[in-house]
Amino acid sequence: MNFNLTDEQQMLQDSLRRFLANEYGFEKRGQIIASGQGRDNGTWQALAEMGLLGFTFPEAHDGLGGNAIDTMLVMESFGRALVVEPYLATVVLGGGLVRDAGSEAQKAAILPAITAGEHFMAFAHSEPGARYHLNQVSTKAAPSGDDFVINGHKTAVLHGAQADQLIVSARTIGADNDAYGLTLFLIDRTAEGVTVSDFATHDGHRTAEIRFTNVTVGSAALLGPQDRAAAVIEKATDLAIAALCAEAVGVMEAMNAATLEYTRTRKQFGVPIAKFQVLQHNMADMFIATEQARSMAILAASEADSDDRARRRTAVSMAKTLVGQSARAVGQKGVQLHGGMGVTDEMFAAHLFKRLTLINLLFGDADHHLAQVSDALLAKSA
Template structure:
């Protein structure tokens, strides 16, 4: 497989690097987080103007017809700058659901609005007690004439407090852990019966606890086929994992650069500590871990759009395992080589470490996905 970027992707990569360096530096990021709004309107408008919000959508809906490799380029650069905008929630997760499973009316009404930066969305699926079990859904959608009444509790909804509209998974039949019987619905965050509790996470992003109490939605708000949403949920999460793997690689590269710069300037016994061979070896190990993670992020992106469930899930879990392990190693080493300064908010390395830690936990940590790979291999040999 050719892992080189196309000319267009390389131009995108170069533009994003300039944007993150010049328009979204550490100081700007700090101001966005301090504002507590979860997004900066000017930054989001700039991303829309650059076409980033439209990359993965079809051209007939104001998109650019891109794929998961294009998303990888975007997310890797966002990782380098620790961009906290709701790109993952709105474009990668919610946007992909509408793109792949929405009706023509839903696509024409939502995708151009996302692409133009006029609508923020969130994917509300995880629930208390579910851990990483994607089929664990207790939120219900009961038919009420031509409408549905949604009741339940969603947890850790990425940028749920900033969303204008939610994509909510709900059980329309079956038991709590059944893969069948799940459906997806569009729900306005301002609808009667929706309670959103927005809060900041340790890495500067925003998440929300969202409760639904007999929220009325019409049958037109159903996405896809009733009771058959599990494959859509699974693929959406896989696309999210692939994007997170790319973001982690960008953050690891930034951690390597920040750490190398620090050990070149920090002196001990009259010489830069980077002169000490043991620290050079540790930096080399950080670099190797990052390069291995990058290879797996490419694998994840190359498989994320596939409809071959078994192959896609295996590749995604392998990538999340190795990237998660590498993120932990690079993050911890970077902090240690910075010494006591490495955990202070004044240092970029501390923020990189926090984000790498959260990425490892999102959508299943390294241990969870290692178990998934192991179970898959055992099933093949049984």
């Protein structure tokens, strides 16, 4: 496999990193978080002008026809700068679901608007008690003539309150944990019967609890085939996990850089603490863990677009497992080497550690995905 970037990919990565270094500093990020808006409009429009918001959309719908490897490059750069913009929610999840499951009319109406930075989306799927089981959906969509009436409760909806439109999973048939019977619906966030409770997560991002009470939608709101959305949901989740693995690598790179800089300036007994051999060993361990995570993030990105479900899911779970383990090791060592300062909000390292912690939990932690890999291997051997 060729791991070298193309000239175009390298240029994109370099320009994005320069932009973030110049325009998205620690203070700017803090202001965005404090605003409670979940994004900065100027930054979002700049990303649109760079073509990043339509990177993986078809060229026929104003996109660039990219793939998960291109998303990896973007998310890794976002991780280095701890970007809090709703790229994962709107572009990777929302736009990805429309691209993969939407009708031509839906794609034409939504994808160009996302690409232009004018439309925001969120995927409302997780429910209380479901843990990481994708088929555990109790939200119901009951037929009512030519319409559907939706009732249910969604939790931890990434940037749900900032979205113009929600993609909602609901059960149209079957038991609460059946793969068959899941359907996706496009619902305006401001529709009658939709109640959104917005709050900040500990890493500065936004999430929401959303309740649907007798929300009525027409058949035109269906996204993809009725009753058969499970496979689409799985693939969208795998693409999101691959993107998160790449972001985690960027965060770990930033933690390594911040830790090295701190140990070179912090003095003890009259010398920089970077001179102490035991600290050098710890930083070497952090570097190795980051490089191991990078290799698995590349694996996840290379398989995330595959239609081979078993191979894709195993590769993504393998990556999420090792990236989660590496993130924990790098984050803890980075904070420890910063001493007591490492957990204060004034230090970049503290925010890096918070993001690494949440990335591990999103869409299944390391233990969950390790179990997934183990089950897949046992099934294969049987």
